[in-house]
Amino acid sequence: MPTFTEAKYNFDTGPxxxxxxxxxxxxxxxxxxxxxxIRNTKGEELEEFYKxxxxxxxxxxxxxxxxxxxxxxxxxxxxxxxxxxxxxDGAIFDDSAWxxxxxxxxxxxxxxxxxxxxxxxxxxxxxxxxDKEIENVFTG
Numbered sequence: 001m002p003t004f005t006e007a008k009y010n011f012d013t014g015p016x017x018x019x020x021x022x023x024x025x026x027x028x029x030x031x032x033x034x035x036x037x038i039r040n041t042k043g044e045e046l047e048e049f050y051k052x053x054x055x056x057x058x059x060x061x062x063x064x065x066x067x068x069x070x071x072x073x074x075x076x077x078x079x080x081x082x083x084x085x086x087x088x089d090g091a092i093f094d095d096s097a098w099x100x101x102x103x104x105x106x107x108x109x110x111x112x113x114x115x116x117x118x119x120x121x122x123x124x125x126x127x128x129x130x131d132k133e134i135e136n137v138f139t140g
Contacts (some may be wrong), residue, residue, distance in 0.1 A: 001062035011056040025055050029073040030103045051127045068096035090125030
């Protein structure tokens with residue numbers, strides 16, 4: 001199995017050279033997504049490039065995390081019903097059942113599914129380009 005660095009290189013010299021990924025490596029907001037732009041019209045890397053580079057490296061680097069335990073654009077509700085949900089660029093859970101609980105929560109709004117997700121969330125991933133501060137994402 002390749003290391004994280006080797007997997008990153010494999011992305012950069014393979015799927016990362018394209019303008020888009022044909023299909024998401026992990027669920028995007030609970031679903032498979034197709035034709036994801038990772039480069040702009042000038043061929044420069046978009047924020048999406050770095051997100052998928054990192055996800056690819058996690059998935060293909062000797063089993064750091066199981067592919068079935070990772071999601072992107074994962075939404076968590078805020079305290080009030082009127083507030084837009086917090087959208088995480090990536091989330092890692094300790095159980096592959098996260099996807100069923102996630103989709104069930106957003107379809108049926110059962111509190112036990114949200115509680116399960118909160119209890120099984122291991123890591124939050126956020127990507128920003130340039131001078132954007134990640135702290136502002138979470139405090140805002």
